[in-house]
Amino acid sequence: MSATAPEDVVIAGAGPNGLMLACELGLAGVRPLVVERLPGRTEENRANGLVGQVVRMLDRRDLYERLSGSAGPPRPGPSFVFGAMPLDLGDLDDNPLCGLPVPQRRIEQVLEERALELGVEIRRGHELTGLSQDEEEVTAEVTGPAGPYRLRARYLVGADGGRSLTRKLSGIGFPGVTTDESVSRTAHVSLPPAIIDAATGGLDVPGYGIIPPFMHHRTERGLFVFAPFAAGSPLVSTTEWDPGHDGDRPLTVAELRESARRVLGADLPLGPPEGAGPHLLRRLTGRNTRLADRFRERRVLLVGDAAHVHAAIGGPGLNLGLQDAINLGWKLAAEIRGWAPPGLLDSYETERRPAARRVVMHTQAQTALIKPGAEVTALRELFTELLTDRRNVQHIADMMAGADVHYEMGADHPHPLVGRWAPDLLLDTPAGRVPLARLTASARPLLLDLTEDAAPAKEAAAWHDRVDTLTTSCPDPNPPATALLLRPDGYVAWASAAVRPAAREREALRAALTRWLGPAVLSRPSG
Structure with missing residues (x-):
């Protein structure tokens, strides 16, 4: 077997999670190679749609209308179900449970089309059979229609499902219960x-x-x-x-x-x-409930079912896995392109493993609530009483949607939005009034500056090669923030409520830019 020239990233698995990661890398200027053992997209419907935060995330990548076939942003549904108990969502202040009833085969089709538009190479009928790694690269052994060959890559990502060979070959444990x-x-x-x-x-x-x-x-x-x-x-x-x-x-x-x-x-x-x-x-x-003991082994990383499996109740699997891919994509691209600050790639596991653990928890709880028996029936009666309180319904809806995810951003005295999903703002731009989702399709970090003196935008100018800046206004007379720094995955890394941020807040912005995007460039853009 002869080795080819090294790739930046090899992704094992062309299911939704692997394809989503390929799209995110492509948007960041990295062209991954995807290998998939199946010769074509499966016709089997493993899922019947998407639910939760990922539906809004796909809208922020300009993919929602492609999948839904209709214009307009995602809309939350009036009801859902938790442990076979109805959730009335109509009275919630912020209903996060958006749904997208699209078969998985259609999701894969749309993601593959987008990946190909971005220049991604997908090799179907090519199966990962072995791997080894050192401090510089991973060597993947692959068997394709023409026989075995080797691929060398800086990183290998396993998106190859619950029985992931990538995970097994890399020595990552998969504890849990079957x-x-x-x-x-x-x-x-x-x-x-x-x-x-x-x-x-x-x-x-x-x-x-x-x-x-x-x-x-x-x-x-x-x-x-x-x-x-x-x-x-x-x-x-x-x-x-x-x-x-x-x-x-x-x-x-x-x-x-x-x-x-x-x-x-x-x-x-x-x-x-x-x-x-x-x-x-x-x-x-x-039932199979397992969580990988780590999501990274040196230059091998895991996304989706390769890292976690759980009951399908409530449909959280693709919500979790696709957001793994979106969290990992920009961080891996930053590492490859050379501007990643220390620890950025490690933050993938520290952020996403707790999110997976939470899904494992609530799917296990729901499984317990649907079992037969007088004790379970009594527990359900108690839950029914608890679900008459709107605060409890909001708590469960946020948990099932993944809207309660909060990442540690390392900020002192942070704004309440820091570490959380950026709200769906309307913004005034030179092209007219647009929702935030229309500004995030490029998957670049974004600084929104609604302040009076545009001081945040001036501070971010030294990171002009890595962050897009928009000095704008918002039709909402009481916006949730006057300035926000958004990571590519849609989470707020810094925010201010001041119309003229003080020196301490501007210093915190520089710290956030450095923490997530690396040191500033030495020269500012001309003009």
């Missing part, structure tokens, strides 16, 4: 029109009653979900806490119908799906 206590069955089906409830769009099951759509419905015998994503072929899913099933034989609609009868105690006349498909027919046994 159980076989449950069986989940999911399939596209057809249903008689007579049992569709006209008022709710859910099911009116004879002998049982109304089951709302898209809501996890718990009984003492299991869990049932009806999700009419597509006309004629809705998804029906059941979960039972009985490990018995039909061995390794493929799931059938008849098996799913019997499972639904056990869970509901009533017959649901399921038939084969209509239309050309692709149609899902899947049985999953047990």
Whole structure:
């Protein structure tokens, strides 16, 4: 096997997380090489959409309209579900639970198209089979259609799923728990029109009653979900806490119908799906909850399921994994391009591992709340009481969306926004009034200066090669800040509430610029 010229970054895995990372690197001027063992994009629908903070993040990369097919920004939904209990989100001051019901195969298609626009090379049918590394580079052994070969790279990122070979080969531990206590069955089906409830769009099951759509419905015998994503072929899913099933034989609609009868105690006349498909027919046994003991081993890093796996309840997987990629992309690009300050790349793990741990926590809590048993039913009664308090609903909605993520920015006496997701501001620009999302598609750091004397913009001039600066105004008479420094991942690294920031705040801005973007350049831009 002959070694090729070194790459900057090799990404193992062309699923959503690997492709998102490739896009982020491409925006930063780095051209990664993506290797994927499958010869083409999978037709299997592993997810049916996105929910949470990542929906707004995709809007800030000008990808939301491509995925949604409609104009306008993301809008939060009026309700959601936590542990098969409804969350009424209509009265929240700030509802963070935006949803985007798009099949995963479409998400992968759009991300691949964008990656190719940015000059990324994707090699499908090329499988990572081995790796080694030293202090200077990683050597990846790859097998492609023409046989084995080696790739040398400055960094290798494993985006190759829960069974990640990258993680195993790099010696990163994956502690956690695997159980076989449950069986989940999911399939596209057809249903008689007579049992569709006209008022709710859910099911009116004879002998049982109304089951709302898209809501996890718990009984003492299991869990049932009806999700009419597509006309004629809705998804029906059941979960039972009985490990018995039909061995390794493929799931059938008849098996799913019997499972639904056990869970509901009533017959649901399921038939084969209509239309050309692709149609899902899947049985999953047990649950796997694991968190990598570290996200980096020298020049090898992990994103998405390669770093964490958990129950799918609440749909947090892509929300978590895609934000891993967005957090890592600009930091890895800074390292490669030579301006990363010390410790920047290490901050990927210190920021994202706690976020993953929180998702593991709340998915485990939700799993406990859907199990059968009198004790669980009593716990659910208590939770139902707690969820009448709007503050508790806000807390859970923020947690499920990832809107409660707060990064340590190292600032003294910080503004409340520092370390948090930047709010969706409207801003006056030379091109007219635009939302913040229209200013962040380039994935560059951004300083917004709404002050009277433009002092923050003057301070940032020495970082002109790494940060975009906009001296602007906001139609809101009481904006949440008068100046903000945004990292490329949308989080606030510095902020001020003063119309004329004092010397101490300007010094804090210089410290934030240095901490996240490295030392200032020696010369200022001409003109």
